[in-house]
Amino acid sequence: SFEMSQPPSVPVSPGQTASITCSGDKLGNKYVSWYQQKTGQSPILVIYEDDKRPSGIPERFSGSNSGNTATLTINGTQTLDEADYYCQAWDRGSVVFGGGTKLTVL
Protein backbone atom coordinates (compact mmCIF):
# COMPACT_ATOMS: atom_id res chain seq x y z
CA SER A 1 0.00 0.00 0.00
CA PHE A 2 1.05 3.57 -0.65
CA GLU A 3 2.91 5.31 2.15
CA MET A 4 4.07 8.86 2.80
CA SER A 5 6.74 9.92 5.25
CA GLN A 6 7.29 13.22 7.04
CA PRO A 7 10.01 14.39 9.41
CA PRO A 8 8.76 14.12 13.01
CA SER A 9 9.73 17.67 13.88
CA VAL A 10 10.84 20.90 12.25
CA PRO A 11 12.14 23.85 14.26
CA VAL A 12 11.94 27.41 12.95
CA SER A 13 12.60 30.88 14.32
CA PRO A 14 9.85 33.50 14.17
CA GLY A 15 9.93 35.39 10.89
CA GLN A 16 11.93 32.69 9.11
CA THR A 17 10.79 30.23 6.44
CA ALA A 18 9.66 26.75 7.46
CA SER A 19 9.66 23.87 4.99
CA ILE A 20 7.89 20.60 5.79
CA THR A 21 8.39 17.73 3.39
CA CYS A 22 6.27 14.72 2.54
CA SER A 23 7.84 11.85 0.60
CA GLY A 24 6.29 8.98 -1.32
CA ASP A 25 6.93 6.95 -4.45
CA LYS A 26 6.02 9.08 -7.49
CA LEU A 27 4.10 11.43 -5.18
CA GLY A 28 4.29 14.10 -7.87
CA ASN A 29 1.73 12.09 -9.85
CA LYS A 30 -0.87 12.54 -7.14
CA TYR A 31 -2.59 15.55 -5.62
CA VAL A 32 -1.40 16.39 -2.10
CA SER A 33 -3.29 18.28 0.59
CA TRP A 34 -1.96 19.65 3.87
CA TYR A 35 -3.73 20.02 7.23
CA GLN A 36 -2.79 22.02 10.29
CA GLN A 37 -3.78 20.71 13.72
CA LYS A 38 -3.21 22.78 16.82
CA THR A 39 -3.23 21.15 20.25
CA GLY A 40 -6.72 20.10 21.27
CA GLN A 41 -8.32 21.20 18.00
CA SER A 42 -9.60 19.51 14.86
CA PRO A 43 -7.44 19.69 11.73
CA ILE A 44 -7.99 22.45 9.18
CA LEU A 45 -7.13 22.42 5.48
CA VAL A 46 -4.30 24.79 4.56
CA ILE A 47 -3.30 23.57 1.07
CA TYR A 48 -5.12 21.40 -1.47
CA GLU A 49 -4.30 20.08 -4.94
CA ASP A 50 -0.59 20.61 -4.24
CA ASP A 51 -0.52 24.41 -4.21
CA LYS A 52 -4.00 25.90 -3.73
CA ARG A 53 -4.96 27.85 -0.63
CA PRO A 54 -8.54 27.70 0.73
CA SER A 55 -10.15 31.02 1.46
CA GLY A 56 -9.07 32.38 4.82
CA ILE A 57 -5.64 30.76 4.79
CA PRO A 58 -2.85 33.35 4.91
CA GLU A 59 -0.69 33.88 1.83
CA ARG A 60 2.41 32.87 3.79
CA PHE A 61 1.30 29.25 3.33
CA SER A 62 2.26 27.68 0.00
CA GLY A 63 2.77 24.21 -1.42
CA SER A 64 4.57 22.36 -4.18
CA ASN A 65 4.78 18.78 -5.40
CA SER A 66 7.23 17.18 -7.80
CA GLY A 67 9.01 13.88 -8.21
CA ASN A 68 8.78 12.00 -4.92
CA THR A 69 8.39 15.00 -2.61
CA ALA A 70 5.68 17.48 -1.70
CA THR A 71 6.60 20.52 0.37
CA LEU A 72 4.59 22.84 2.58
CA THR A 73 6.32 26.20 2.95
CA ILE A 74 5.46 28.84 5.52
CA ASN A 75 7.07 32.21 4.86
CA GLY A 76 7.51 34.64 7.74
CA THR A 77 6.50 31.97 10.26
CA GLN A 78 4.54 33.26 13.23
CA THR A 79 4.22 31.77 16.70
CA LEU A 80 0.58 31.01 15.98
CA ASP A 81 1.73 28.64 13.20
CA GLU A 82 3.09 26.23 15.81
CA ALA A 83 1.12 23.03 15.22
CA ASP A 84 1.21 19.53 13.78
CA TYR A 85 1.04 19.36 9.99
CA TYR A 86 -0.14 16.36 7.98
CA CYS A 87 0.13 15.66 4.27
CA GLN A 88 -2.61 13.62 2.62
CA ALA A 89 -3.16 11.97 -0.75
CA TRP A 90 -5.70 9.72 -2.46
CA ASP A 91 -4.36 6.48 -3.87
CA ARG A 92 -6.41 3.77 -5.54
CA GLY A 93 -9.42 3.90 -3.28
CA SER A 94 -7.64 4.85 -0.09
CA VAL A 95 -6.92 8.09 1.70
CA VAL A 96 -3.33 8.15 2.94
CA PHE A 97 -1.90 10.47 5.59
CA GLY A 98 1.72 11.16 6.33
CA GLY A 99 2.82 10.57 9.90
CA GLY A 100 2.73 14.26 10.76
CA THR A 101 5.34 16.92 11.51
CA LYS A 102 5.44 19.00 14.66
CA LEU A 103 6.40 22.56 13.75
CA THR A 104 8.06 24.29 16.68
CA VAL A 105 8.47 28.05 16.50
CA LEU A 106 11.20 29.21 18.86
Next chain:
Amino acid sequence: EVQLVESGGVVVQPGGSLRLSCAASGFTFDDYPMHWVRQAPGKGLEWVSLISGDGVSTYYGDSVKGRFTISRDNSKNSLYLQMNSLRTEDTALYYCVKDAERVGANRFFDYWGQGTLVTVSS
Protein backbone atom coordinates in the same frame (compact mmCIF):
# COMPACT_ATOMS: atom_id res chain seq x y z
CA GLU B 1 -22.28 27.42 8.27
CA VAL B 2 -21.18 23.80 7.93
CA GLN B 3 -21.53 21.82 11.15
CA LEU B 4 -20.60 18.20 11.83
CA VAL B 5 -21.52 16.87 15.25
CA GLU B 6 -20.42 13.38 16.22
CA SER B 7 -21.91 11.27 18.99
CA GLY B 8 -21.84 7.73 20.33
CA GLY B 9 -18.33 7.45 21.70
CA VAL B 10 -18.11 5.48 24.96
CA VAL B 11 -15.98 2.98 26.83
CA VAL B 12 -16.49 -0.52 25.42
CA GLN B 13 -14.88 -3.88 26.10
CA PRO B 14 -12.68 -5.65 23.55
CA GLY B 15 -14.81 -7.67 21.18
CA GLY B 16 -17.74 -5.35 21.66
CA SER B 17 -19.72 -3.23 19.20
CA LEU B 18 -20.54 0.44 18.90
CA ARG B 19 -22.33 2.74 16.49
CA LEU B 20 -21.12 6.28 15.93
CA SER B 21 -23.35 8.97 14.44
CA CYS B 22 -22.65 12.32 12.80
CA ALA B 23 -25.30 15.00 12.29
CA ALA B 24 -24.49 17.29 9.37
CA SER B 25 -25.89 20.71 8.53
CA GLY B 26 -25.09 23.80 6.50
CA PHE B 27 -24.60 22.08 3.13
CA THR B 28 -26.43 19.81 0.70
CA PHE B 29 -25.56 16.57 2.45
CA ASP B 30 -26.30 14.08 -0.31
CA ASP B 31 -24.08 15.97 -2.76
CA TYR B 32 -20.89 15.06 -0.94
CA PRO B 33 -18.91 11.96 -0.03
CA MET B 34 -18.24 11.68 3.69
CA HIS B 35 -15.45 10.13 5.71
CA TRP B 36 -14.49 8.91 9.15
CA VAL B 37 -10.95 9.67 10.28
CA ARG B 38 -9.53 8.68 13.65
CA GLN B 39 -6.68 9.76 15.87
CA ALA B 40 -5.33 7.60 18.67
CA PRO B 41 -4.20 9.50 21.78
CA GLY B 42 -0.94 11.31 21.01
CA LYS B 43 -0.76 9.83 17.52
CA GLY B 44 -1.34 10.93 13.93
CA LEU B 45 -4.38 10.91 11.70
CA GLU B 46 -5.65 7.60 10.28
CA TRP B 47 -8.31 7.40 7.59
CA VAL B 48 -11.05 4.89 8.44
CA SER B 49 -13.73 4.92 5.77
CA LEU B 50 -15.43 6.77 2.91
CA ILE B 51 -18.97 6.66 1.55
CA SER B 52 -20.21 8.23 -1.67
CA GLY B 53 -22.93 10.86 -1.66
CA ASP B 54 -25.60 8.39 -2.76
CA GLY B 55 -24.38 5.77 -0.28
CA VAL B 56 -23.71 3.19 -2.97
CA SER B 57 -19.90 3.08 -2.83
CA THR B 58 -17.89 2.49 0.31
CA TYR B 59 -14.17 2.19 1.02
CA TYR B 60 -12.25 1.15 4.12
CA GLY B 61 -8.80 1.32 5.58
CA ASP B 62 -7.02 -2.01 5.91
CA SER B 63 -7.08 -1.96 9.72
CA VAL B 64 -10.89 -1.85 9.90
CA LYS B 65 -11.93 -3.76 6.77
CA GLY B 66 -14.41 -6.50 7.61
CA ARG B 67 -15.13 -5.09 11.10
CA PHE B 68 -16.50 -1.58 10.47
CA THR B 69 -19.39 -0.52 8.24
CA ILE B 70 -20.03 3.02 7.09
CA SER B 71 -23.53 4.15 6.10
CA ARG B 72 -25.58 7.30 5.69
CA ASP B 73 -29.21 8.40 5.80
CA ASN B 74 -29.57 11.34 3.45
CA SER B 75 -33.14 11.97 4.60
CA LYS B 76 -31.73 12.68 8.07
CA ASN B 77 -28.46 14.34 6.99
CA SER B 78 -26.65 11.74 9.05
CA LEU B 79 -23.53 9.61 8.75
CA TYR B 80 -22.88 6.45 10.74
CA LEU B 81 -20.07 4.06 11.59
CA GLN B 82 -20.94 0.59 12.88
CA MET B 83 -17.91 -0.80 14.69
CA ASN B 84 -17.78 -4.53 15.50
CA SER B 85 -15.13 -6.80 17.01
CA LEU B 86 -13.49 -3.81 18.64
CA ARG B 87 -9.84 -4.02 19.67
CA THR B 88 -7.80 -1.97 22.10
CA GLU B 89 -5.99 -0.44 19.12
CA ASP B 90 -9.31 1.05 17.94
CA THR B 91 -9.16 3.47 20.88
CA ALA B 92 -9.19 6.92 19.30
CA LEU B 93 -10.99 10.17 18.70
CA TYR B 94 -13.22 9.58 15.69
CA TYR B 95 -13.83 12.54 13.38
CA CYS B 96 -16.69 12.93 10.93
CA VAL B 97 -15.23 14.68 7.89
CA LYS B 98 -16.76 16.24 4.80
CA ASP B 99 -15.15 15.68 1.40
CA ALA B 100 -14.40 18.90 -0.43
CA GLU B 101 -15.41 17.63 -3.86
CA ARG B 102 -18.82 16.47 -5.10
CA VAL B 103 -17.20 14.42 -7.83
CA GLY B 104 -13.73 13.93 -9.25
CA ALA B 105 -10.72 11.72 -8.86
CA ASN B 106 -9.22 13.48 -5.86
CA ARG B 107 -10.33 13.26 -2.25
CA PHE B 108 -9.57 15.83 0.41
CA PHE B 109 -11.35 17.34 3.38
CA ASP B 110 -12.72 20.82 3.95
CA TYR B 111 -14.66 20.43 7.21
CA TRP B 112 -14.05 18.34 10.31
CA GLY B 113 -16.23 17.71 13.35
CA GLN B 114 -14.92 17.96 16.91
CA GLY B 115 -14.71 14.18 17.26
CA THR B 116 -16.16 11.57 19.58
CA LEU B 117 -13.91 9.47 21.81
CA VAL B 118 -14.03 5.69 21.63
CA THR B 119 -12.15 3.79 24.34
CA VAL B 120 -11.77 0.04 24.05
CA SER B 121 -10.69 -1.36 27.37
CA SER B 122 -11.52 -4.17 29.75
